Amino acid sequence: GIQVEQSPPDLILQEGANSTLRCNFSDSVNNLQWFHQNPWGQLINLFYIPSGTKQNGRLSATTVATERYSLLYISSSQTTDSGVYFCAVVQADNTGNQFYFGTGTSLTVIP
Amino acid sequence: DSGVTQTPKHLITATGQRVTLRCSPRSGDLSVYWYQQSLDQGLQFLIQYYNGEERAKGNILERFSAQQFPDLHSELNLSSLELGDSALYFCASSVVAQGGGYTFGSGTRLTVV
Numbered sequence: 001g002i003q004v005e006q007s008p009p010d011l012i013l014q015e016g017a018n019s020t021l022r023c024n025f026s027d028s029v030n031n032l033q034w035f036h037q038n039p040w041g042q043l044i045n046l047f048y049i050p051s052g053t054k055q056n057g058r059l060s061a062t063t064v065a066t067e068r069y070s071l072l073y074i075s076s077s078q079t080t081d082s083g084v085y086f087c088a089v090v091q092a093d094n095t096g097n098q099f100y101f102g103t104g105t106s107l108t109v110i111p
Numbered sequence: 112d113s114g115v116t117q118t119p120k121h122l123i124t125a126t127g128q129r130v131t132l133r134c135s136p137r138s139g140d141l142s143v144y145w146y147q148q149s150l151d152q153g154l155q156f157l158i159q160y161y162n163g164e165e166r167a168k169g170n171i172l173e174r175f176s177a178q179q180f181p182d183l184h185s186e187l188n189l190s191s192l193e194l195g196d197s198a199l200y201f202c203a204s205s206v207v208a209q210g211g212g213y214t215f216g217s218g219t220r221l222t223v224v
Binding site for chain 1 (some may be wrong): 144153154155156159166167169199200201203212213214217218
């Protein structure tokens with residue numbers, strides 16, 4: 001299967017700081033998504049971004065499919081951004097879609 | 112409220128027992144996905160259904176099974192439960208079979224004692 005590596009594993013930021021989270025994957029993929037799991041355990045879909053760049057408020061993501069990585073940018077971080085950010089990739093094969101998750105980046109934003 | 116409903120929210124059961132987790136997708140979504148999140152294995156994809164048919168299969172144990180009914184709700188059946196099956200089980204739904212974004216339910220926390 002595909003290896004999905006996220007870095008850094010842990011990140012502590014002062015409120016208002018910017019950050020970049022990285023997701024590397026070992027093979028070509030059909031789909032890539034970023035999720036946020038808040039401290040209460042709820043999973044929230046942030047971006048569906050198999051390639052290119054997308055922005056949603058203070059968050060943006062860029063995937064360079066040819067180089068097998070994706071970046072999630074968080075600007076002007078807030079305490080509500082705390083939680084774990086997961087990258088997930090999907091590879092379609094003749095048996096269907098296979099999903100692979102990274103181990104996440106744990107972000108703590110301190111006031 | 113994400114629109115994806117999972118019940119029950121919490122479940123405590125003994126080893127060897129069988130449980131059923133239920134997921135109602137967001138209105139209009141045809142695809143349902145099941146995931147397991149445990150401390151030692153992290154997030155894992157279990158299985159996907161699209162409009163009643165199995166679409167993809169991940170790391171789902173033989174003791175586990177799932178189905179999607181004509182009204183598009185889905186059930187995940189876990190049998191011969193072991194301590195290691197204790198985890199958060201998430202359901203997600205999407206409109207399409209592949210691609211696009213999807214929406215997660217709030218999860219069912221299963222504790223096997």
